[in-house]
Every structure is written in C-alpha cells, then in structure tokens.
Amino acid sequence: MKKIYTTLLLVIGLYANAQLTIVKDVAAAGITPTSDKQVFWQNNKWNNKFYFNIGTTAKLGVTDGTDAGTFLVKDLGVAGVSTLISKIIPAQDFFYIQVDAIDSYSPYTLHNELWRSDGTAAGTFLLKKFDPTISYPINLGSDISEYCNNSILGNEMFFAGFTTANGYELWKSDGTVSGTVMVKDMTAGAGNTPMDGFTRLGSNVYFFTGSGQLWRTNGTDAGTVNIPLPAGLTVYVYNTMVAYNGKLIFIGYDATNGMEPWISDGTTAGTHIIANTSPRTDYYYVLKDLMFKEVPGGVLFQQLMTSGSNKNTLWKTDGTSSGTVQLSNLDVIDEQSGVDFGMTQQSIYVYNQSQKTFFKSNYQPGGSSVISQNLAYNQFKNFYNFKNTLWFSSGIAAFGSDAFEPWRCDGFQTVKTFDINPGVGPSTPFGYFEINNDLYFFANNGGGVKLYKFNGDFTFNNSVNNNWSNGSNWNAGTTPLLTEDATIPSGFNINVDGNAFANNLNVSSPLNLTTGNLNFRGNLSLNAPVTLNANNVNLKGENAAILNGNAINYLTTNGAGTVNVENLNPTRGQVNLPIGTATNYNPITIENTGTSDTFSVNVQDGISNTTGGAVNATWNISEAIAGDSNVNVSFTWNQTQENGLFNRNTAAVGHYYNATWNSESSSIVTGTNPYTISATNISSFSPFGVLNQSALGNTSFTTAEISIYPNPSNGNFAIQVPDSFIGSRAVIYNLLGQSIKEFSIDEVNQNTNLEKGVYLLQIQKGNQVSTKKIIIK
Structure with a gap:
C-alpha cells in the first residue's frame, strides 16, 4: 500500500502549488519537540503561539507556524538533573509551566517546579520549587490525565502542591512569587490530602479529595469548606467534573445506584443523581479519558453496562434525567486497552487498540456506527480536528510498508493522506495544531524531524490531467473528503473517474461522471453543468442543497443516473433539484412531510403508454423504504416539450401504475414558459408525467x-x-x-x-x- 503514494510525495516536494510544505527543519536547528501527546498540543496555545518541550531536558520552545517564529525560548533545566516540561497551562497574561525533575533514581525522588512565561526569555521565571517526594509533588490538571486546569479565572489558578512540612495540600497562584501560596492545610501537619478536579463555578472553585468528598474554596483558608454529600454518596476520585449550565456534573457512587452521573449546585440539598444508567451497583474503575467532554447538547460520559466486562457504552447528559441518553449500544470502548479519540463538531471518533476497532457517534441516540474493525494497523493516535476533518497518525509501529503516516477521516472514509517518509520508514507525525486556518504537524521525512504546514486548499488545478481522483490535480496535494470544501475553477473539463466527495462544492467547469458518484454534504453551487451518465449525485447532509441551477447549468441525468436526497424529512422542507436531459431542463422541487427517507430522482425525454395530450418528459421518483411518506412535488417543463394534443388548462400530474396513467391531486399549471404544476400527498412512487385529464385513467367529469x-x-x-x-x-x-x-x-x-x-x-x-x-x- 505504501508504495503507491511515492509519486504523490515527489509531486509535493517539486510543485509550488502543492500545499504540504516544510516550514522548518527543527532537527537541524536542535529544537525537536518531545511533547508528542496530542492532548498536550490541544492545551499549549497562548497568544496564538504554541509552546512545547525541546529535547530531553526542560527547554521551552515556541512556534507561530513560521521558520523565524519557531525557536528556543529558554532552558529551564539544571545541570545534572533530569528535567522535562510536562504541562503548559494558559492563563490571561501568561502561561504556567510544570517542570518535572528527577533528583535521584536510588532512592527515587522527584520534585516539581511551577514557572510562568510570557513567551520571552526575560518573562520566563520560577514561581515555586516544590519539595521532593516519591510521587508527583504538584497536580496542575483538573483530572489525572488532562493537560488543562478548569479553575483558571484571569491569572488565578488552583492546584495541589507538596511540601515536606504540610504534605499534599491546596495551593493557588496569581503568577507572582508572593502570590503562589498554600490556601489551606486541610490535613494538619505533614499529612497529605490528595485532591483533583479543580473546577470553577461562579466565584468559587470546587474540587474533590481522595476520600471522595466535595470541597469548595474562594481562595481563603476560612472559605475552603467541605460540602456534605447526600448520605452514602462518594465522589469518584479518579476522574474529573465539569461545570455545565451553571452546575457541577461528576461521577458519584452509592450502594443503591452504583457509579452514576450526579449534579450539584454546590449545596447538599442541590446535589442529586441525574439518572441511573447502568444496572451495575458495584464500585469500579471508570474510563477517564473521554469523561465529560462538552459536545452539542450536553457532556459525554461512559458506562459499564454488564458485570465482568471492561467495555464501556457511550452516553450524553445535559444534567437532566430526560436529557441523559445512550449514544451507543455498541460496547466498543475497552477501558483495559489503549483508547485514542478525536472530536469534531459533528462526531466523536474512538479507536480501541486491543480490538482494532474504529468507532464514531454523531452525539445523537442511534447515531453510532463502527467505521472499521479488525484493522491491520496497531494504532490510531494523535487525533486532531482540522476544519471538521479528523486528522491522525496511523500505521504499524514497526518499520514496514505501512509505517506511521498522516491519515484523515470524514466519518465515511478513512484514508492515508501523505507518505512523508517513502519506502519502509515511518514519518511518525505528531503535534497537530492550527494557526490562522492552516494545519501544522511534525514528522520525519527520513532526514530528521521537520515542521510541516498544510492549508487544505482543495482547488482543482488540472496540473497533471483532468481526473478528479488524481491528488496532484488539487492544490492540497490530495483529493477532498466529505468534510472539506472544494472549488472547481472555470476553464477545465473535469472527469469524475471514481467516487468523489466534498462538503461545499463550487463548480465552475463541467463535470462528467464517468465511473463514480459525486457526494456532497453541504451546498453544490452550479456555475457549470454536471453530467451523471449512469452514476449518481448524492445529497448526504441533513441540509445538503443544490444552488444556482438554471437552464444552462444543471444536472443531466442521462441513462440510469439519479439524484439521491438522503434524510428528506418534514424539518428539511422543500429541496430544489435542477435536473434535466441533454436537450431539456426539467427541474423539480420535492418535500416529504412523512417519515424521513432517501428519495431518488431522474428525468428522461419522452412519455410512454399514452396517445393523448402530454408533456414529453418522464420523471422517475423512488424512495428507499416503501411506506409512511407524504410527498409534495412540483414539475417544470418547456413549451417545446408539449405534444400537439396537450392542453395546459386541463393538465394534471399523472402517476403510472397498474398499467395506466392515474391522476394525482394536483394544482393548475402556472408560469409562462417554462411551466410548472404541483402534486400533493403522494405516498407511492414510480414514473410521473404531466398529461391532459382525458389521457388519464381517472377521467374528468363534464x-x-x-x-x-x-x-x-x-x-x-x-x-x-x-x-x-x-x-x-x-x-x-x-x-x-x-x-x-x-x-x-x-x-x-x-x-x-x-x-x-x-x-x-x-x-x-x-x-x-x-x-x-x-x-x-
């Protein structure tokens, strides 16, 4: 598989219009990032720049997506001490830095340092060195694994810190040395108070302790108080909580309900279970990586539905019982295996390493599906949402023909996008980030790690030939997916030689569908004709539409080609389909007030099985699932298509079934060449035509x-x-x-x-x- 992309890579390196470009040779400059976890790169942005750890010691690097703007800011390390920048937490006027330092391996001791930086060497300085211990002396994150802190307001941040005198306790910082102080010694003396989940709600910050208690602080000793929970309730300590719609949502445990989502307004009386979602009542480990990510209509959480299983089912809650819904009946999230995930506005994608299953959900009940399973690749990782397209790194970790390279997914297709290190070596891309609508990442092209830029300009350039499927014909260096906008400029004659995809597609040159279908999810803007032949145009989005159709620029449904409208339902309203034949423009509008379905439409010249007055055009309409539809449709034709017996004053919509043309409930003819007639309340489908009443099986009365x-x-x-x-x-x-x-x-x-x-x-x-x-x- 890998070798077929070699030519593409050469084109990327040689053609000026290719959009994957090397910004900087970071390996040659000695500033290769070691922060390869994607969750780090999604939280290390401050002032439109991204900060990272360089090399194997605590060196602060920065990039603004340019060569000159990618450099070493300051070395934070100490000679003879193994140090690393592990977290970068953005605040208002600067960002916080957590440095991990190993003082000794035998016995093992570790200390943490809290720094602040404004992106300059002079503005980067130490706030507090915390005392060494055998575990991490500070916790800046709002849960065990996240690289963010949900307590920040302005420059103020709450966290947990360790000193020999006071143990592990609650701290805060305002970004000054004097303002980096312990808030409260909750366990007197040197005793520890493990804590996590720092979440701001209003003027207070909430957190939970290792014993499962919920606490609130206003930043003072006296104002740091325990909130008594309902009898028997324990906050699940190995997770996070989230502020949503003015309340806190967290996972709680009690013997009656087991592990379930709870909600609190910060008072005992205002703390209650949201919904009982699992029949299990035992206390068990809950997968934390996906917990309480905010999505349209609520926040995500997972549930173990059966005993003896490690597989989670995906749920969403808005904090109410009725708004707590199961998103998947597929237990594909295995907490015992490595799980990587990525989110776009439309979907969440989850890769289960042990099962090699790629799964998605559109955040709606019944909207989940397995994209791929039994995958040959042993990892999908470093997921990143770029313009609603999921980018990630995938392949077999070992060297080979399918070593790690950049991939992307639109929810329907999963494709290897580039082969940066051709042959058998991996490029191992990591650190995806976005600046000014351009995508950046680091990868090794065989000559060391480089910073790459991809701007996603899916404009057809015809640089090789007129085939849609040739990635070199696109400025992006690859063909568009269903989530990516594409443009066909004027002056070309495009051959759609395989299944083609786009989100919004602007067509200013003729498209000829020779061996594939055209699929789009947004708007198809017609400034040139599209010829279907025996292929299809598929409107795949819930609001997909065809714009600017007219008597010159329309969809020619010659042969068996059809226009397919998916998810046609009452909410969507009328859909305009500018269709016709090679000689005539015969558009229709279609509306379904019944059950949502997919409708297929085409038109052909001539009308059969009648010798009476008629329009010489036949519109073929079908639905994917028979029954429960209630369709209104309008048909348009030109005067030249009327035969000599046709009389517009007595015209009606005819529907051919039972070997005869039958009359539909229809309006009178309107317009002045072209003409239009409408029919309503259609529930069965086959060929339709416009005929005189006298030509129909149901005759008119005198x-x-x-x-x-x-x-x-x-x-x-x-x-x-x-x-x-x-x-x-x-x-x-x-x-x-x-x-x-x-x-x-x-x-x-x-x-x-x-x-x-x-x-x-x-x-x-x-x-x-x-x-x-x-x-x-």
Whole structure:
C-alpha cells in the first residue's frame, strides 16, 4: 500500500502549488519537540503561539507556524538533573509551566517546579520549587490525565502542591512569587490530602479529595469548606467534573445506584443523581479519558453496562434525567486497552487498540456506527480536528510498508493522506495544531524531524490531467473528503473517474461522471453543468442543497443516473433539484412531510403508454423504504416539450401504475414558459408525467354539470352543482397558480371577495377533476 503514494510525495516536494510544505527543519536547528501527546498540543496555545518541550531536558520552545517564529525560548533545566516540561497551562497574561525533575533514581525522588512565561526569555521565571517526594509533588490538571486546569479565572489558578512540612495540600497562584501560596492545610501537619478536579463555578472553585468528598474554596483558608454529600454518596476520585449550565456534573457512587452521573449546585440539598444508567451497583474503575467532554447538547460520559466486562457504552447528559441518553449500544470502548479519540463538531471518533476497532457517534441516540474493525494497523493516535476533518497518525509501529503516516477521516472514509517518509520508514507525525486556518504537524521525512504546514486548499488545478481522483490535480496535494470544501475553477473539463466527495462544492467547469458518484454534504453551487451518465449525485447532509441551477447549468441525468436526497424529512422542507436531459431542463422541487427517507430522482425525454395530450418528459421518483411518506412535488417543463394534443388548462400530474396513467391531486399549471404544476400527498412512487385529464385513467367529469352565474360578475356570483357533487372539494386559483380560496361545495356557493381579474375554479370529485374560468369585472 505504501508504495503507491511515492509519486504523490515527489509531486509535493517539486510543485509550488502543492500545499504540504516544510516550514522548518527543527532537527537541524536542535529544537525537536518531545511533547508528542496530542492532548498536550490541544492545551499549549497562548497568544496564538504554541509552546512545547525541546529535547530531553526542560527547554521551552515556541512556534507561530513560521521558520523565524519557531525557536528556543529558554532552558529551564539544571545541570545534572533530569528535567522535562510536562504541562503548559494558559492563563490571561501568561502561561504556567510544570517542570518535572528527577533528583535521584536510588532512592527515587522527584520534585516539581511551577514557572510562568510570557513567551520571552526575560518573562520566563520560577514561581515555586516544590519539595521532593516519591510521587508527583504538584497536580496542575483538573483530572489525572488532562493537560488543562478548569479553575483558571484571569491569572488565578488552583492546584495541589507538596511540601515536606504540610504534605499534599491546596495551593493557588496569581503568577507572582508572593502570590503562589498554600490556601489551606486541610490535613494538619505533614499529612497529605490528595485532591483533583479543580473546577470553577461562579466565584468559587470546587474540587474533590481522595476520600471522595466535595470541597469548595474562594481562595481563603476560612472559605475552603467541605460540602456534605447526600448520605452514602462518594465522589469518584479518579476522574474529573465539569461545570455545565451553571452546575457541577461528576461521577458519584452509592450502594443503591452504583457509579452514576450526579449534579450539584454546590449545596447538599442541590446535589442529586441525574439518572441511573447502568444496572451495575458495584464500585469500579471508570474510563477517564473521554469523561465529560462538552459536545452539542450536553457532556459525554461512559458506562459499564454488564458485570465482568471492561467495555464501556457511550452516553450524553445535559444534567437532566430526560436529557441523559445512550449514544451507543455498541460496547466498543475497552477501558483495559489503549483508547485514542478525536472530536469534531459533528462526531466523536474512538479507536480501541486491543480490538482494532474504529468507532464514531454523531452525539445523537442511534447515531453510532463502527467505521472499521479488525484493522491491520496497531494504532490510531494523535487525533486532531482540522476544519471538521479528523486528522491522525496511523500505521504499524514497526518499520514496514505501512509505517506511521498522516491519515484523515470524514466519518465515511478513512484514508492515508501523505507518505512523508517513502519506502519502509515511518514519518511518525505528531503535534497537530492550527494557526490562522492552516494545519501544522511534525514528522520525519527520513532526514530528521521537520515542521510541516498544510492549508487544505482543495482547488482543482488540472496540473497533471483532468481526473478528479488524481491528488496532484488539487492544490492540497490530495483529493477532498466529505468534510472539506472544494472549488472547481472555470476553464477545465473535469472527469469524475471514481467516487468523489466534498462538503461545499463550487463548480465552475463541467463535470462528467464517468465511473463514480459525486457526494456532497453541504451546498453544490452550479456555475457549470454536471453530467451523471449512469452514476449518481448524492445529497448526504441533513441540509445538503443544490444552488444556482438554471437552464444552462444543471444536472443531466442521462441513462440510469439519479439524484439521491438522503434524510428528506418534514424539518428539511422543500429541496430544489435542477435536473434535466441533454436537450431539456426539467427541474423539480420535492418535500416529504412523512417519515424521513432517501428519495431518488431522474428525468428522461419522452412519455410512454399514452396517445393523448402530454408533456414529453418522464420523471422517475423512488424512495428507499416503501411506506409512511407524504410527498409534495412540483414539475417544470418547456413549451417545446408539449405534444400537439396537450392542453395546459386541463393538465394534471399523472402517476403510472397498474398499467395506466392515474391522476394525482394536483394544482393548475402556472408560469409562462417554462411551466410548472404541483402534486400533493403522494405516498407511492414510480414514473410521473404531466398529461391532459382525458389521457388519464381517472377521467374528468363534464363541466356542463357545473354552473357559475353570473359569469362574468362584479364579484358576487354563485356556484351550483348537482346533488351528487355536494361535499366536493373546490379551489380558486389566480393565474399565477396561487391558491386564493379553498372550500367544500354546498348546494349554492357564493363569493364576493375576489378582486377584478381572471380566476380558475377547480372542483375535485374523488379522482375526477374539472376546471372552469371565473371572470370578475
């Protein structure tokens, strides 16, 4: 697999328009980052720059995405001591730095240092050196593994720190040496008070202790108090909590409910269980990496649903019982294996290393699926969301033809994007970050680690040929995915030679679908025609739309090609489909007020199985799942398509089934070349056409049975029908086809509300329709 990308890499290195470029040779400059965990790179940004550890000692590096802006800021290490920058916590006017220093290996002792920096050497200095111990002397994170602190307000930060005299206790800092102080010695003397989960809510910061208690502090000794929990409740200490909608959400344990999500307003009375989501009642380890990430409509958490299993099910809660929903019935998150995850606005992606399963959820119940399983690759890691496309590093860790390289995923496809180190060596990309809408990462091209830049310009350039599938024909150096916007400039003639994807697609050159389908999730803007042949155009997004279609630029559905609208439902409303044949433009609008479904549409010249008056066009409409649809559709045609017997005044929408053309409930013809007619409440699908009533299986009744008098009138007229017509439906239209009034026929209907003009009265009796003209002087 790896060798097929070698040509692509050469193009990237040689062509000026390729968008993967080397910003800086950091290996040659001696500033290679050692911070390769992606969670570090998602929390180390301050003042639009990213800060990191250089090499094997505590050296502070910075990058702003440029060569000159990527350099060593300051060496924070001490000669003879093994040091490393482990955390960078941004505040308002500077950022905090945690330095880990190993004083001795035998016996093992470690001390931590708290620094602050404004990104300059002079503005980078030590705030506090904490005393050595056998465990980490400070904890700046808001849970065990995160690289963030949720207590920060302005420059103030709360954390846990260790001194020999007081043990492990609550500290705070305002970024000054004098303002870096212990808040409270909660366990008197040298005793320790393990704590975590520092979370700000209003003017207070909340945290929990190793004994499962919930505490609150305002930054003073007296204002640091324990909040008594409901009887039997223990806060789960090996996790985090989150402030959401003005309250705290955390995992709590009691013997009745087991491990469940709880919510608190900071008082005992305001602390209660949100929902009982698992039948288990035992105390068990909860996976922490995914816990309480904020997503649309709530925060995520995981649950073990069965005893004896390590697999978690994904849930979401907004803090209410009704808003706590299970997102997955697939227990694919194995807490005993390595788990990597990434999040976009639309989905969360989880890779389970032991099962080699790649899973996603769109944050909605029933919206989960396994993208891939039984993968040959032993890791997906370093997930990063760039413009709603998931980038990550994947491959087999050992050297080989599938060594680690950059990959990306749109939720439907998972593709290797570049082969930076061609042959059998890995490039091992890491440290994905974004500045000014450009993606950056570090990777080894075989000549040392470089800083790379990718701006994602998916503009077609035709540099090699006119094939969509050739990545070298795109400024990005690779073809777009369903989450990526693409542009086809004018002056080309594009051959879609395989399945093609884009989010928003702007087309200014003709597209010819020869061997693949065109899929898009956003808007398809037509400034040139698209020819389907035997292929399909798929509207895959919930609001996907086709814009700017007209009699010149439309979708030509020649052959068996179709336009497929996924998720057509009442919320979506009307969808305009600018379709036609090689010679005629016959667009439709379609709306489904019934159950959501996928609808397929095309049009062909001519109409079969009739010798009467008709439009020489047949629209084919089908649904993926039969039943429960209620569709309204409008058809448009040109006067040149009408045969000699066709009469627009007696036209209706015909639906071919049971070997005959049957009449649908339809409006009068509107427009002035082109013309349009609409049909409503369609629940079954097959070919549709526009025919005279006389050409339909359901014939019209004679207008002689209906009397309108006087006609013309001054607006005061009566409608008289035989007794058998009492209760029939009547609609009055103006000449623009707009419904003016709808009513049921009585023995005599009178109307005095019409303004001067010409109107059409349409009366329907069962499947029979008749139309009469009304003139108001």
